[in-house]
Amino acid sequence: MSFATISRRLATATAVALLPLFTSGWLTGPQSTFETKGPVARSQLDVFYVTLWVTMIVFVLVAGVLAYATLKYKARKEDAEKPMPPQGHGNPFVELGLIALSIAALVVIAVPTLRAIWYTYDVPEEQRANAYEVTAHGLQWWFKFEYPAEQIDGTGALVNANELVIPAGRPVRVNLRTADVIHSFWVPKLAGKVDMMPNRGNHLWLQADEPGYFWGQCAEFCGESHAVMRFRVIALAEPDFAAWVAKQKQPARTVVAAPEQPKLVAAGYIPLVNPKRNAPGYTAEFDADPMGHWIAKQEVDAGEDVALALRGRAVFKEKACITCHAVRGHDGLGVNGPDLTHFGSRTTVAAGLLENSKVNLHRWITEPNNVKPGNKMYMGVNGMAGYMTADPKGDMTVAHIKVSDDEARALVEYLHSLK
Amino acid sequence: MEAALKSAYTEKDHAPQPAVRPWFFTRPTAKTGIVSWLTTVDHKKIGLLYGMFSLFFFLVGGFEALLIRVQLAVPNNTFLTHQLYNEMFTMHATTMIFLAVMPLSAAFFNYLMPLQIGARDVAFPRLNGFAFWVFLAGAIILNVGWFTKAGAPDVGWFGYAPLTSNQFSTHFKGDVSTDLWVMGLQILGVSSVIGSLNFIVTIINMRAPGLTMMRLPVFTWMTLFTAFLIILSFPAITIALVELMMDRSFGTGFFEVSKGGLPILWQHLFWIFGHPEVYILILPAMGIVSEILPTFSRKPLFGYPIVVFSGAVIGFLGFGVWSHHMFTTGLGTMATAAFSLATMAIAVPTGVKIFNWIGTLWGGQIHTRTPMMFALGFIWMFMMGGFSGVMHSAAPADAQQQDSYFVVAHFHYVLIGGSIFALLAGIHFYFPLVFGRMVSEFWGKLSFWVIFIGFNVTFFPMHFLGLNGMPRRTAVYDGNMGWNEGNLIASIGAFILGIGIFIYFVVIVYTYAKGKKIKRDPWDARTLEWAVPSVPPPEHNFHVTPTVHARDAFWYEKTHAKEIAEENALHAKEEESHGGIHMPSQSWFPILTACGMLFGGLCFAHHFFPGAIVGGVLTFLGVIGWAFEGPGGYHLHLDKDGNVKPDHGDSH
Structure with missing residues (x-):
């Protein structure tokens, strides 16, 4: 059984264990990190489940011993006459054994962590040619999205604000830029956050498995209205996306006055x-x-x-x-x-x-x-x-x-x- | 020959000298009243001053937290404006870290460490007073903004550039809230570094005879590690703050983006301080718990060398993990991986401590008195905070957790469940030593349970809020995000926690005034601080400088009473033949020098540079006066029963 399979199974088991929280909406909001809709967020969630399982097991063991020791050795009235407990100073073998076990537990976490660090950092090599590129700019307190692939004659790249429309089923590389202070680009269902840093060219990648509508939010404190600096990501099937781009490239629609138009x-x-x-x-x-x-x-x-x-x-x-x-x-x-x-x-x-x-x-x-x-x-x-x-x-x-x-x-x- | 030497020594150096000094060099001698506090050099009085002011600021920070929780109780709330909310979380964090937990730890260091090493005071008593008054100056500068139009600082306790630049944080002409924050933190840094150097020198040099390093009480070890962490980490933030101050006051471009400055530089400098700071907050707590658990388990600490060594390893590794606060800043794969692994590594020495505490309980006779309840609560809560810490050491998982409420839950588990629980345990544990009165078991335990329940109701739901995508530092949230129940529960919990803290404080104040009086050593304790002849301890701490024969020095004293009594009688004679008990003189100059820093700091923050220069001159004059008033010092002589003889001793 490969590691990915094990972690997937453990993940499912965890999800079942946490079912009450899911069903009552505690973990199923529009920005839930559990309802992943793309490979990047899924990879991050897999790592989370590994950490969750390892720490849960360690917690049960350590907390069990702690609770047992507290109850077992609690002084009782009749202990008053008992002699002092042995004034022992410790046991090096127990200590070394526990240190070795701790390290082993951390190795279990470290391996998938390292894999996911490389996987989530940039679009995988083999898909890079297929990746779609957009540039997201953070500003106090809104987002500007630029489509370098979609040039408009005499204007430059297509821009859009606060709603990032992307093709579904295709990796999207998002260049992260800011014009003022630090912001952070976070669409929890698609990918964890990466900061937009002044004088630093950051990026992230994400992919929506299917067409969908996603909530996102600035995740780095950026001044007075940081709390209300939000955005949406809309993933469209490839033909719909092409149609959307074509339409967006058009200049603004001009209404034509029709004299006979009834007043509505x-x-x-x-x-x-x-x-x-x-x-x-x-x-x-x-x-x-x-x-x-x-x-x-x-x-x-x-x-x-x-x-x-x-x-x-x-x-x-x-x-x-x-x-x-x-x-x-x-x-x-x-x-x-x-x-x-x-x-x-x-x-x-x-x-x-x-x-x-x-x-x-x-x-x-x-x-x-x-x-x-x-x-x-x-x-x-x-x-x-x-x-x-x-x-x-x-x-x-x-x-x-x-x-x-x-x-x-x-x-x-x-x-x-x-x- | 020997007699001649001795007489020459006494005559020359210790005989009263004619008063040839000007009046302003006369050492104050008040032992009671306001002057005794303003001029004190007694580590116990300074410890109490730290304690009182840190508890005051703890309540201020707690009040700010309650306002935050009121605002977040329901979605789209209008209780606080965005601006006020930002000020509130900035000041809540700054206050709790720099004005509550750090100085409360400093209170314990001051009061206990000299007692634990059998010293009469710290190495530099006036410097110790100075550290406190400088702390107070910094605290005033940080909080003075509340009383101005600009309000308190609003850039977050981490003050990420370039949000702190003039362009983004000066909302109108004369808005100096960020300058006050910058200045306040610098002055607090001065206080911390001075205090720490003093503690290091004291621990290295002033240990009682026989107190080898590997016999030091664990709390003193943790004091030493914390002091080293402070002197090594504060320079980093001081550099960052000076650079920021230059940017804001004189137009330099360290972090100024338009001048090619690098905001990422601020984050590196801040967190290379900021992460050791986390251990500065938790190591003293671990030290206190390591004193309480053995006492109430009635057996020595399990694996003392490993507990000490793991503290050192935590301190050392603490300098190599700062970038885990920056996993989302685009460090690149290799740096992220390195800091991820280093962060996991730090879980090992931390886990080891928990194993050792459990090992201490194992096979003991556990007396669940109030301090022990808080200490056990500490282990449970700190353990949970540690596990969520391991979760975000895994950088990919952290990409979802960073700056979300999951992180808020994590660090409140380690800082309240960890540091604060241990400090509250310590207050109960040492109350009989410091005030000679005992906190009621019923009320103490009641406050524990209310605090314990309130704390968990407040912070446990935040794990789910964070994983459900709620970012921190947000003044409002929409009602359709699935965050309503979690936030309401957290807010209710915050008020339960508040009630618990209220009960705790009422009980403490009541006990101070009317609590049951006790004789020394009510807990059958093990370490040297309990060996003082009376509670509260006399000014000179010990009638005779103790000699240490074992790790749990007081325990040894109690089990070898006859041997110790003979030894003490011998040592008393020796000390008397050396001129008596040597005590440091009080001085006005520490507080005067600190006043110069307060004035200069306030003027500088307001960009009123002539005033800043005046403040600098006052500080300098204070230091000059301090240097020229002479070393001071006087001798006490005890009668047969250990009372100080009415003659105040031969001062010089």
Whole structure:
């Protein structure tokens, strides 16, 4: 029986032992390290199971002896007359034997550890030619994903924000870069984390066995809003991925005003009134079928209000959104914020934090600091003012950009039209 | 001839000399009252000062922890802002490590180590006082941010560059929270290094006659190892902090990315300090437990040489595993493999200690008094923390665990279940020695069980949270991640733990005021610190410098009472013929010098450099005064019953 087989069997046995925790959801969340969906995470889990088994066995033995010794030699009332216990100083043979056993137990852990260190470090040699390459940039507090293989004439590589779309069943090498502080790229179901370090070119590799929708999160403390720096990974079957890339390479979709278009109420929604800070942006409905929602997002919304979207495009320019955001083919060219060319096709807003619904987007646009405190859209970035600008003392207290309710509705309609 | 020499010696060096010194060089002599504390050089008083302030900061750090757990009790909570939460976890860790556990260990070192080696004080008594006052200065600088607009430091206790740079951590003009953190840690480092050098010199040079190294109590051994770890590891973080301070204050580019600085350099420097620091926190705890277990098992420590040697091996290997904190930073395969294996290797000497403690219990008569309960709790919890430690020594598994709640669970098992349990055990164990009063068994055991249960309810679920993908240092989490139950249980546990700690402290305070008075040696202990003539010990510790004949020196004394009595009588005569019991004089200069550092440090952190220079000058003047006030010292003489004769001795 090979080592891998043994560890696989032990893993299964552990999983069964831990079943109650799985069934009650304690180990089956969207970022569970147990529900692995790719070879890298699986290899890491296998090593974990080896460590778990070895330490469990040692624990049972040592704890058993400890408990036995404590109970057996506990002083009792009648011991008062008993003589002192023998004042022995130890037994070298027992000690050496235990040291040898400890080393043996560690060797059992060390062997698979070493194998997995090399396996998880980079795409295996034989698959390297087939690997797909993307570059992930960490920024305070969002992720930018760049596709060096997908060049767009006159623009450069295709970029996307906060949702990394990858081909399923194929190794993906992710180059890890950061423009500011240290971040860490972690999609637990696909692979353990690797940090994005300034002035250091890190990378990791991962592979999704099947198409799927995965949760990820920054795992290195990176400042005020570290907790809400999240992202998603969407793995698509090879043809779907190709179709997605082709579509993403297109410039932004421009809505055409059709005079006969009826005014639809569908665009209407009730914005949250004074939403609570940190109010959740997820729904059970979405979580039940995230992939379905992602697919639906690729299509134009039913009942699109074209006039409102056109108004939104003007607001986008007026409110200086274009200085930081790019909408390829439209007005924006900024690079400080996420590229919004195909924003309407994303399932999340504010770096994987809120579902990309009209209500959530409205909330993000009108009160960004309430959603993600300290964010650069609100506080300004690289010397440019954001929604706020500095007073003479250097505090961010002076309002710079104000977005009214109507303007926000227009922006929402425009951004959601960018499929 | 001999008589002539003796008389010359007494006349010249020990006769009272006319007061020709200026008033500011007059040594204070107050034995009670505030001045006696401010000018003290008595290792026991300094130990008590360390103890009081570290317990105060322990409560502050615990309060911060409770606020953190309130925030995390439910998803998407708004109890704390992100900013405040970040300050809270930064200060919780910084406080617990540098202001609670380290100084509480220092309290034990100070109080017990000279007693355990049969000395009258440490080698450099004024330096010992200085180390404490410098510690207090550092603690003030670290915490002063709470009372300013900028708030406390918010960069994490690890302060990873470049988040600590001006660009990313200065939120508005005059936000010096990070500068305060940098300065506070540097000053605390000064305190730790000074204290450690003092302990090393003391242990090497001032052991009682017959106390060979291999007869040292294990706690003193661990003090020695810890002191060596401190003096070898603190320079690394000091260098890193000085570089960071230069970056922030004078625009150098050690970690400044735009100037080609390397943030990874900070991590190497920080963790080459930071990992030995882990052992700085746990070795004293192991020492305390190694004193308690033999006492309550009524037999000597099992495998003393191996326990000592494994402590040395842990200290040594502790310098070779720092990069396991950096498995996710892209070290490459070879470095990751090397540090993975080295980390596994350190499990061997650690495991050996656990085997030896169990061996100590084996065949003994185990009396489960309160200190013993905490010590047994220590073994269980430390063992569990050790096992999760082995789990993340395997680098591939650690890729999923690092910076997740699994790690939070791990290090709280070794630091609360390990260090804190042992320190709480030590407080109970030594309370009769230090205060002459005994903590009630019922209340002591009650606090143990509440703490034990609260601790496990808090931290055991965190293993599952981490494996279920919850990252640490996050102020909020969504309710759809499967983390709700675990977090709520952990928060409830935190309050149970808080109640347990509250009971513990109430009992301690009550016992201090009204507890049952006891005679010396209530536990039938084994080591020399219990050989003091009375509890609390007199200022001069021992009427006669003890002579050590065996590893468990006091045990030997008790079993060979007649031999020891004769020997002591002889030694008392000898010591009296040498001029009496020599004691160090008190001094104002340690605290004055520390005040200069406090003032200068605060000014420097606020980028007010003239003030910093003034602080530096004050520090320098303090040192000059210290040097010129003379060595001091006086002699005590005892009467037949061991009382100090009313004549205060011939000071000089």
